[in-house]
Amino acid sequence: MWVAAPLVPAAAALGASFGVLARTAHMGAAAAVVMSATTFAGSAQVAAVSVLGGGGGVAAAVAAALLLNTRYTPIGISIAQSFRGRFLRRLTEAQLVIDESWALAGGGTAGFDRGVFLGAGVALWVAWTAGTAVGALLGGVIGNPSSFGLDGAFAALFLALVGSQLRSRRAFAAATGGALIAVALTPVAPPGIPILAATVAALAGWRRK
Amino acid sequence: MSAAWATVIAVGGGTAVLKAVGPVVVGGRPLPPRLLGLLSMLAPALLAALVIDEGFASGRSLVLDARVAGLAAGASAVMLRAPIWAVVVAGAAATALARLLF
Numbered sequence: 001m002w003v004a005a006p007l008v009p010a011a012a013a014l015g016a017s018f019g020v021l022a023r024t025a026h027m028g029a030a031a032a033v034v035m036s037a038t039t040f041a042g043s044a045q046v047a048a049v050s051v052l053g054g055g056g057g058v059a060a061a062v063a064a065a066l067l068l069n070t071r072y073t074p075i076g077i078s079i080a081q082s083f084r085g086r087f088l089r090r091l092t093e094a095q096l097v098i099d100e101s102w103a104l105a106g107g108g109t110a111g112f113d114r115g116v117f118l119g120a121g122v123a124l125w126v127a128w129t130a131g132t133a134v135g136a137l138l139g140g141v142i143g144n145p146s147s148f149g150l151d152g153a154f155a156a157l158f159l160a161l162v163g164s165q166l167r168s169r170r171a172f173a174a175a176t177g178g179a180l181i182a183v184a185l186t187p188v189a190p191p192g193i194p195i196l197a198a199t200v201a202a203l204a205g206w207r208r209k
Numbered sequence: 210m211s212a213a214w215a216t217v218i219a220v221g222g223g224t225a226v227l228k229a230v231g232p233v234v235v236g237g238r239p240l241p242p243r244l245l246g247l248l249s250m251l252a253p254a255l256l257a258a259l260v261i262d263e264g265f266a267s268g269r270s271l272v273l274d275a276r277v278a279g280l281a282a283g284a285s286a287v288m289l290r291a292p293i294w295a296v297v298v299a300g301a302a303a304t305a306l307a308r309l310l311f
Binding site: 038069076108131174187204206 | 224229230233251262264270271287306
């Protein structure tokens with residue numbers, strides 16, 4: 001899907017930097033690639049590997065990653081209507097839910113585009129998993145790809161997407177509330193919680209008629 | 210089983226469940242209009258929080274670093290009504306340049 005095109009190289013490079021990080025945390029290349037293919041959520045994977053590499057236990061690593069991914073439950077519910085077919089098909093397609101595929105497809109709005117969601121999800125999954133393999137196998141050779149401004153690219157993406165949402169006073173109230181909650185909670189709550197808590201700001205936009 | 214594989218399996222399984230709750234339980238059934246109204250406000254709230262998280266968060270700290278240049282370039286591109294790919298490219302280029310210079 002062409003809307004995901006600029007994100008494909010970014011996802012591949014981020015995948016490679018995850019692969020490099022996983023190896024430095026003594027995770028094998030196979031485990032790193034399997035994690036990217038099954039979990040498919042960058043921040044949670046980085047968190048889990050960082051905890052393991054820092055000497056934390058399995059329980060701490062799993063808790064950190066799953067806290068970061070709790071937001072995918074409200075995100076999944078917001079687009080649940082457009083999933084059709086048998087249990088297994090819905091279960092499989094649901095794995096393509098990530099921030100970028102959801103947001104690019106207009107998730108949470110009446111204009112949600114299922115084709116964009118699936119296309120972007122598959123393209124980003126392939127880039128992320130293949131990138132991880134390259135990083136995990138060639139880590140020492142390519143250096144750390146995260147120094148290319150990729151973090152700024154994703155920040156700019158979310159900024160552009162939030163800009164496209166601000167069509168009403170209600171949406172503006174929800175966005176302002178979400179940003180304020182994230183600012184307030186980032187210094188005090190474990191990673192993942194600020195973003196999950198920001199979903200409460202949807203109420204601010206909802207009640208204001 | 211090594212700690213790495215135990216983590217891979219537990220995180221993968223847990224994430225699959227978190228992602229699938231809505232699509233599997235709700236499926237293609239229609240949702241009540243009031244709930245849909247609430248869910249339509251989820252996008253601006255979550256996206257704004259993601260801007261803060263991707264643009265300013267570093268672990269548990271809020272910091273001003275090279276990503277600010279990326280956000281400024283991205284915002285300028287948005288104002289100029291640039292397509293989304295151009296916003297992303299501008300964000301990456303400005304962040305990388307700022308990191309190189311400072």
